Amino acid sequence: MGEIRNAERTQKNILEAARKEFFDKGFKGARIESIAENAGVKKQxxxxxxxxxAELLEAVLADSTTSEPEWVSRIPDHPLHIAEHRFKVNSQVRADFIKFSAWEALESRENPASWNKGGEAALQSYAAFWKAQKEKGVVPPDVEPELWALALTALTTYPIIFGNITQIITGCESTDPEFQSRWSTFLTRLSESILTKKNE
Incomplete structure (x- = not known):
């Protein structure tokens, strides 16, 4: 039993060190040697x-998903609050991953989505959710659900990725609770103006 526990602890240390390395330096910049040193193990x-x-990164992403707080996966009862919820998740739980994703998007790789099939599926599911909301009449006829999903994804990640621009425009750090509260309120009001407008 002790050997199993030690192996689990070792793998946990490796994943924690790898997460920091990947999220700080991107896939290309990450070094196995650095991960080994920070995890206190030999590279072998x-x-x-x-x-x-690549397999190590996949394990880091899978571990990150399973270790998230329970409230992250709760979908708000009303679609008007989904943008606010996603921003809370992104800013409070997934900020490092959001920045890593932006870094990865700028790097030229032959298969940029191959390392994150879970994330790809989540985004496709998000688009499918809004398509279903359109069928229910929640999304107005003149709003394309895929574009609405893309717009909300942008609005709930941009302040996190571009903290410097957020600070220049608003005078607040994107990590400032007061800014996050204001932005969350704005997202809900924006959702309300789009989703509750009268059908033409």
Whole structure:
């Protein structure tokens, strides 16, 4: 039993060190040597558990998802509050991952989505959710649900990725609770203006 616990602890240390390395430096900049050093293990031991850097990143992303607080996966009862909820999730739980995603989007890789099938599926599910809301009449006829999903994704990630621009425009840090409260209120009001406008 002790060996199993030690192996689990070792893997946990590796994943924590890898998460910091990937999220700080991106996939290309991350080094297995640095991960091993920060995890307090030999490089060869990482290759014992993971085939390579790509598999290690996949494990980090999977672990990040399973270790999120329970409230993250709760969908608000009313669609008007979904943007506010997503911004709260992104700013309070997924900020490092959001920044990592932006970093990765700027790097030229042959298969940029291959490392994050879960994230790809989540975004497709988000678009499908809004398509279903349109069928229910929640999304107005003249609003394309895919574009609404894209707009909300942009609005709930931009202040996190571009904290410097957020600060220049608003005078507030994107991590400031007062700014986050104001932005959340704005997102709800924007959702209300779009989703409750009269059908033409």
């Amino acid at each position: 031991l990482i290759y014992h558990y993971f085939k390579g850097k």
